[in-house]
Amino acid sequence: MSVLVYTESEGGKFKKAAFEVASYAKEVANMLGTTVTAVSINANDSSELGGYGVDKVLEIKNDKLTDFNAKAYANSLKQVVEKEEAKVVIVSSSVDSKSLASILTVYLNAGYVTNVVELPESVSPFVVKRTAFTNKAFNKTEVTAAIKIIGVSNNSYGIKEVSGTATVEGFEPLISEGDFTTNIISVDKATDKVSIADAEIVVSGGRGLKGPENWGMIEDLADVLGAATACSKPVSDLGWRPHSEHVGQTGKPVAANLYIAIGISGAIQHLAGINSSKVKVVINNDPEAPFFKAADYGIVGDAFEVVPQLIEKLKEFKANNA
Amino acid sequence: MKILVCISHVPDTTSKINFTEGDTKFDTNGVQFVINPNDEFGLTRAMWFKEKQGASVDVVNVGGAETEPTLRKALAIGADAAIRVNAEATDSFYVARQLANVVTNGGYDLVIAGRESIDYNGGMVPGMLAALTEANFVNTCIGLEIDGDTATAIREIDGGKETISSKLPLVIGGQKGLVEESDLRIPNMRGIMMARKKPLTVIDAIESSIETKAVKFEKPAPKGEVTLVSPDNVGELVELLHNEAKAI
Numbered sequence: 332m333s334v335l336v337y338t339e340s341e342g343g344k345f346k347k348a349a350f351e352v353a354s355y356a357k358e359v360a361n362m363l364g365t366t367v368t369a370v371s372i373n374a375n376d377s378s379e380l381g382g383y384g385v386d387k388v389l390e391i392k393n394d395k396l397t398d399f400n401a402k403a404y405a406n407s408l409k410q411v412v413e414k415e416e417a418k419v420v421i422v423s424s425s426v427d428s429k430s431l432a433s434i435l436t437v438y439l440n441a442g443y444v445t446n447v448v449e450l451p452e453s454v455s456p457f458v459v460k461r462t463a464f465t466n467k468a469f470n471k472t473e474v475t476a477a478i479k480i481i482g483v484s485n486n487s488y489g490i491k492e493v494s495g496t497a498t499v500e501g502f503e504p505l506i507s508e509g510d511f512t513t514n515i516i517s518v519d520k521a522t523d524k525v526s527i528a529d530a531e532i533v534v535s536g537g538r539g540l541k542g543p544e545n546w547g548m549i550e551d552l553a554d555v556l557g558a559a560t561a562c563s564k565p566v567s568d569l570g571w572r573p574h575s576e577h578v579g580q581t582g583k584p585v586a587a588n589l590y591i592a593i594g595i596s597g598a599i600q601h602l603a604g605i606n607s608s609k610v611k612v613v614i615n616n617d618p619e620a621p622f623f624k625a626a627d628y629g630i631v632g633d634a635f636e637v638v639p640q641l642i643e644k645l646k647e648f649k650a651n652n653a
Numbered sequence: 654m655k656i657l658v659c660i661s662h663v664p665d666t667t668s669k670i671n672f673t674e675g676d677t678k679f680d681t682n683g684v685q686f687v688i689n690p691n692d693e694f695g696l697t698r699a700m701w702f703k704e705k706q707g708a709s710v711d712v713v714n715v716g717g718a719e720t721e722p723t724l725r726k727a728l729a730i731g732a733d734a735a736i737r738v739n740a741e742a743t744d745s746f747y748v749a750r751q752l753a754n755v756v757t758n759g760g761y762d763l764v765i766a767g768r769e770s771i772d773y774n775g776g777m778v779p780g781m782l783a784a785l786t787e788a789n790f791v792n793t794c795i796g797l798e799i800d801g802d803t804a805t806a807i808r809e810i811d812g813g814k815e816t817i818s819s820k821l822p823l824v825i826g827g828q829k830g831l832v833e834e835s836d837l838r839i840p841n842m843r844g845i846m847m848a849r850k851k852p853l854t855v856i857d858a859i860e861s862s863i864e865t866k867a868v869k870f871e872k873p874a875p876k877g878e879v880t881l882v883s884p885d886n887v888g889e890l891v892e893l894l895h896n897e898a899k900a901i
Contacts, residue, residue: 399810401780401790401792402784402790405784425811426792426793426809426810426811427810427811429776429777429780429792430780430790430792430793430826431780432777432780433776433777433778433779433780433781433784434780434781434783434784434790436746436777436780436781436784436864437746437749437780437781437784437785438784440864441864442744442746442864442865443745443746443777443864443865444865445774445775445776445777446774446776458868462774463772463773463774463870464664464670464771464772464773464774465771465774466873467670467872467873468670468672468870468871468872468873469870469871469872469873470773470867470869470870471867471868471869471870471871472865472866472867472868473865473866473868474864474865475863475864475865475866476862476864476865512789512819512820513789513790513791513817513818513819514817514818514819515815515816515817516805516815516816516817516818517815517816518810518813518814518815518816519813519814519815519816520810520812520813520814520815521812521813522812524812525812526811526812526813527811528811528812529811529812532900532901556901568833568834568835574795574829574830575809575813575814577829580666580690580771581666581690581691581771581828581829582829588900589894589898589900589901599666599667600666600667603666606873609900610894610898610900612890612894613879623879623881624876624879625876626879627877627879627880627898628879628880628881628882628890628893628894628898629879629880629881629882630881630882630883630884630887630890631881631884632884633884636884637884637887640887641887641890641891644887644888644890644891645891645901647888648891648895648901652895
């Protein structure tokens with residue numbers, strides 16, 4: 332009856348979101364008066380999860396699960412849920428977790444809620460708060476199904492380190508060949524860049540930058556901050572930057588700790604997509620730009636003058652605080 | 654090839670969001686409804702398969718009679734026939750079960766749904782539909798080609814993309830990239846006239862349980878005033894972000 336948490340890893344290393352969902356699961360387990368069991372798939376060091384409140388890890392190591400496969404992963408998790416008789420399953424909001432959890436929901440006849448931003452308001456009835464209308468509103472949802480799957484928004488609960496240890500047990504799911512009907516032909520992934528989904532800081536540029544040739548300073552600023560780069564919809568529509576960088580209502584959602592918008596006026600669709608970010612900064616030469624109403628900090632000024640200065644000041648700051 | 658495109662009827666992206674009946678219902682007053690953008694990219698891609706590869710394209714929505722203008726718009730863009738499952742679309746699993754029934758009865762080879770709707774943002778219907786109909790599944794799909802019974806799909810992953818080969822039947826969770834924004838079609842007068850004559854079939858919902866229910870909505874707390882920093886004193890921003898916001 333423990334709370335089950337799926338802790339995602341990549342190349343053997345846990346993602347940051349894995350520690351966040353583990354921390355969340357720990358607190359839910361406290362509310363329910365039970366323990367936390369994590370499931371890891373091909374992670375190198377599962378015992379690490381003890382530092383985030385996990386009591387036991389069921390560790391799956393299987394070469395067939397090296398590449399993500401939504402059905403095979405969902406099938407493996409289903410077997411763990413059944414073995415543990417878990418009634419509450421916690422997952423992250425990554426693309427992969429959303430894919431596998433929607434399938435797992437069907438396999439378990441469960442109730443699944445995505446984009447959850449806080450601990451459950453109550454566990455009986457089980458009510459959680461989630462974002463809806465692309466961050467323009469919150470929605471309290473009651474999960475009535477016997478098995479509840481909770482998808483936690485990235486960077487919403489935070490990582491809580493604890494002093495604890497986790498016992499690690501191997502688990503061998505029955506793998507069905509029928510699950511491997513989609514085959515990955517090729518992968519194109521920038522390994523040296525921070526992805527928008529994982530980033531704590533996102534630096535984003537808009538049409539105010541005048542052209543793709545001016546993105547060097549956006550990348551420099553992102554480098555200093557260890558941030559991901561993003562852009563507004565017009566910039567992606569104009570082909571200045573790839574679609575994968577488009578953030579907003581029809582692009583990627585951003586839930587960073589710090590979002591810096593440069594030369595972005597702040598259309599309602601853009602603001603909706605980035606609204607879950609904790610601290611918002613805008614740099615724009617138009618004081619009437621709607622973004623100033625949504626931001627915490629702002630500079631009214633020419634991006635081409637302000638951004639290079641900001642990069643210098645941040646370098647000084649990093650040097651002094653190293 | 655038989656294609657089914659799932660259409661959500663959602664408030665236009667510029668809509669102001671308000672609630673009514675003690676914050677338990679979305680206030681549709683004065684709101685313009687559109688085809689969910691993620692679905693529209695999929696519908697437009699389906700039109701390409703229709704024109705270039707002779708596919709038939711049906712559209713489906715789970716909703717009340719008020720969603721019919723949105724289905725008519727999909728017909729005006731070029732879909733052949735529309736189906737409306739007459740039920741209130743509240744719980745995602747409930748909606749997925751209704752759609753699965755339509756897919757199974759219609760014998761579709763390819764089902765294209767948006768990755769998520771821009772109203773409730775559940776993002777789970779495509780995966781559920783794939784599981785319920787035992788079809789293959791590619792989510793966050795940004796490119797799709799079909800050759801015979803084989804699909805080649807590009808899936809966006811965190812920090813990149815991967816190319817996947819899959820047999821049909823297949824369920825796609827689609828988004829921008831399936832086609833470009835500039836490829837989207839505005840229905841012309843001929844399309845609108847023809848849409849009036851195309852079949853729009855209303856079917857009853859099948860029995861299904863509800864696994865989740867929305868109990869209340871709230872709007873974010875009003876935002877405080879922005880703190881402005883002079884462009885001549887950029888260093889102050891760094892200090893504020895470190896000492897006050899604790900963001901760096």
